[in-house]
Structure formats: C-alpha cells, structure tokens
Amino acid sequence: MQEIVVLRWGHRPQRDARLTTHVALTARALGASGFLLSDTVDKKLEETVEKVTANWGGKFFFEMGTTWKSSVRDWKAKGGIVVHLTVYGENMQASPVLYRIRQSGKNVLVIVGSQKVPKEFFSDGVSDFNVAVGNQPHSECAALAVFLDRFFEGKELAKGFQKAKIKVVPQERGKKTIVEC
Numbered sequence: 001m002q003e004i005v006v007l008r009w010g011h012r013p014q015r016d017a018r019l020t021t022h023v024a025l026t027a028r029a030l031g032a033s034g035f036l037l038s039d040t041v042d043k044k045l046e047e048t049v050e051k052v053t054a055n056w057g058g059k060f061f062f063e064m065g066t067t068w069k070s071s072v073r074d075w076k077a078k079g080g081i082v083v084h085l086t087v088y089g090e091n092m093q094a095s096p097v098l099y100r101i102r103q104s105g106k107n108v109l110v111i112v113g114s115q116k117v118p119k120e121f122f123s124d125g126v127s128d129f130n131v132a133v134g135n136q137p138h139s140e141c142a143a144l145a146v147f148l149d150r151f152f153e154g155k156e157l158a159k160g161f162q163k164a165k166i167k168v169v170p171q172e173r174g175k176k177t178i179v180e181c
Contacts, residue, residue, distance in 0.1 A: 003107040004151065005075075006144065007036040009068050009121075010114035017045060022141045023112055024049045028060045030148035031156035032110070036071050037064035057164025072109065072126055080107040081128040084121050085143045089130030097131055098150055104128075110147065112140045 006027040169176040
C-alpha cells in the first residue's frame with residue numbers, strides 16, 4: 001500500500017498555529033503516516049501532535065525544521081512522488097488524476113501550503129501532480145481531508161489505531177470513551 005506523508009509549507013507560528021495543528025491531526029486521523037513541518041520549528045505544535053498520537057494510538061511521525069526543497073529532493077530520491085494540493089490543479093472529480101497517482105504505486109508526499117506558495121511548487125521539478133479538490137478558494141485542511149478520503153476510498157475512516165490509550169465507543173447518542181492506562 002502507498003504511504004502518504006504531508007509536508008506543511010509556510011507555517012507562521014504566530015498566525016497559523018491552530019490551523020497547522022488541524023492539518024497535522026487531519027493527516028494523522030485520515031491515514032497519513034507522518035507530517036513534515038518545513039522551514040520552521042514549532043515545539044508547541046510538535047508536543048500537541050505527539051500527545052495526541054500517544055493517547056489516541058497509531059504510528060505517526062512528526063519532523064520539523066528541514067527546508068521544503070531538501071524534503072522534496074530527499075522524497076524523490078527515495079522513489080516517491082510529490083502531490084501539490086492547489087486550487088489551480090487538476091480537479092480530482094473531473095479528471096483521472098487520483099487514478100494516475102494510485103497507479104504509480106509510489107509513496108506520496110502531499111504538499112499543503114498556508115500562505116501563497118512559490119511558483120516553483122507548480123513545476124515538474126517539484127510537483128509530479130498539482131491537484132485540486134475544487135477550483136474555488138477553500139481551506140487547506142479541508143483540501144487535505146477530501147484528498148485523503150478520496151485517495152483511500154473511505155477505508156481510512158474505519159482504520160484501527162494500535163496502542164491507543166483512549167478509544168471512542170461509537171453510539172447513537174452521548175459520548176463514551178474507554179481509557180486504558
């Protein structure tokens with residue numbers, strides 16, 4: 001099965017902390033195996049993601065501080081492909097872009113920006129695919145969620161998380177969890 005890792009570009013700790021946290025948690029919950037916070041260090045974000053992973057289970061790595069260029073170069077050197085989520089990309093509903101990504105059989109690095117990304121991101125030297133979940137402005141967190149759900153065909157929603165200390169007991173009404181120490 002193809003591995004997906006999310007690279008967050010353009011994180012501004014004073015402005016983007018909450019949304020970047022949501023992007024990381026969305027990546028984790030919806031099937032990505034890791035998260036790269038490029039070009040910056042945010043220890044509070046790292047602590048939050050690691051705490052959620054420790055409590056809610058699963059394998060999910062978090063790395064930060066490496067430049068986006070070296071992350072992309074290293075990913076491609078290992079044989080992976082790069083998908084840039086952008087409103088200007090191929091619409092995943094109206095084109096066979098998801099099919100082509102799956103058919104590659106290669107691990108996927110998904111770039112999710114926060115601020116205006118450099119033109120270079122759109123080039124074939126960086127992105128193998130420029131993908132849009134819709135060709136209208138929207139949240140990068142929403143774009144990532146839709147992309148992962150479509151890529152995994154909804155199967156990630158029933159995924160079990162190993163070594164979870166907290167587990168939700170699904171029910172029609174109310175909230176119930178099991179806490180294991």
